[in-house]
Amino acid sequence: MTHELKKIVREYQSATAKGLKCVLATVVALDGSSYRRPGVRMLILEDGHMIGAVSGGCVEKEVVRQAQSVFTHDISKIMTYDGRYRLGCEGILYILLEPFRPDKLFLETFEKTLTSRQHFEIRSYFEKKEGSNADYGSTVVFGQEPLPLLTGFRPHDKLEVFEQSMKPCFKLFIIGAEHDAVQLCSFASMAGWEVTIVTDPSEEKNILDFEGAHDFLGILPESFPVDEIDRHTAIVLMNHSYSKDLKYLLRLKDSKPTYLGLLGPYKRREQLFNELMELSPEISYDFLDGIHGPAGLNIGAETPQEIAISIVAEILSVIREKEPMPLKNKKTGIHD
Numbered sequence: 001m002t003h004e005l006k007k008i009v010r011e012y013q014s015a016t017a018k019g020l021k022c023v024l025a026t027v028v029a030l031d032g033s034s035y036r037r038p039g040v041r042m043l044i045l046e047d048g049h050m051i052g053a054v055s056g057g058c059v060e061k062e063v064v065r066q067a068q069s070v071f072t073h074d075i076s077k078i079m080t081y082d083g084r085y086r087l088g089c090e091g092i093l094y095i096l097l098e099p100f101r102p103d104k105l106f107l108e109t110f111e112k113t114l115t116s117r118q119h120f121e122i123r124s125y126f127e128k129k130e131g132s133n134a135d136y137g138s139t140v141v142f143g144q145e146p147l148p149l150l151t152g153f154r155p156h157d158k159l160e161v162f163e164q165s166m167k168p169c170f171k172l173f174i175i176g177a178e179h180d181a182v183q184l185c186s187f188a189s190m191a192g193w194e195v196t197i198v199t200d201p202s203e204e205k206n207i208l209d210f211e212g213a214h215d216f217l218g219i220l221p222e223s224f225p226v227d228e229i230d231r232h233t234a235i236v237l238m239n240h241s242y243s244k245d246l247k248y249l250l251r252l253k254d255s256k257p258t259y260l261g262l263l264g265p266y267k268r269r270e271q272l273f274n275e276l277m278e279l280s281p282e283i284s285y286d287f288l289d290g291i292h293g294p295a296g297l298n299i300g301a302e303t304p305q306e307i308a309i310s311i312v313a314e315i316l317s318v319i320r321e322k323e324p325m326p327l328k329n330k331k332t333g334i335h336d
Helices: 002-017 060-073 104-115 179-190 243-251 265-280 287-290 305-318
Strands: 022-032 041-045 051-053 077-082 093-100 118-126 137-141 143-149 159-166 171-175 194-199 216-217 233-237 259-263
Touching: 002 022, 002 041, 002 051, 002 104, 022 118, 022 159, 060 077, 060 093, 077 194, 093 118, 093 137, 104 137, 118 233, 137 171, 171 179, 179 305, 233 265, 233 287, 233 305, 243 265, 259 305, 265 287
Parallel strands: 171 194, 171 233, 194 216, 233 259
Antiparallel strands: 022 041, 022 093, 041 051, 077 093, 118 137, 118 159, 137 143
């Protein structure tokens, strides 16, 4: 969710530079089931352009139509969308439409919070009924400081509140620079992850070779920034070099990423583990047990693109703490 809000803020800054007003749409409540859950957002520009989506694409035109009164009167509103009769989703969406005009302090604080990888919270105030109300709106709480999305907005205590905890953007270190690393970078960035490519300084590559990359490091294993690893970080070793992978494992042995993946077959992994224990006898078995090698889910992947999909899927299953399975075999709801 944080990466979606980051994109919305970037697009808002671009739009205001062009003199365009913006309206933020947020799903704040749901009765029944829907394509996405409360907390999803999209930005509507005055010229009709949309950033993000609140569904699979079926609700957006109605959201844009309903947003016109917010553009005209500058007053927030709640709209409902009953998917039971239109989509077969068996749910009613409650969508808050509000003028989106964060001030300079908000923008600066938001950027600092993203950079320092801190949690923050969004609170949206509304009622579960259609209509406009100047008391509807949202604030973002950075630490103990609530800042409004519309300058001058003050929360009303008697309204319902949708609260959403926002985590730092998920970070992925891809260690390697071959074609499969390019594909993994592309798919991971489309998922909204901040991807950092790590390569040997001798590689004739740069960030422009990796579509969607957030950062690029041409460093040796001993210089890998282990202090940047937190519980919202994944690492995939895909050097195609046994010696480089061994050096990186030695560097990472005391770190605790959410996911550590190792490319290559089972036999290669066992050889790496054996040599790793010889070079570092004190190494934790928990560290070794936590390595996903070979990286990826068993979906029959063969091409670099398919392998990238299998790795992204495995990382998602780990960070969401879900056992991979066909959804048709799931007895409860998709999001349960």
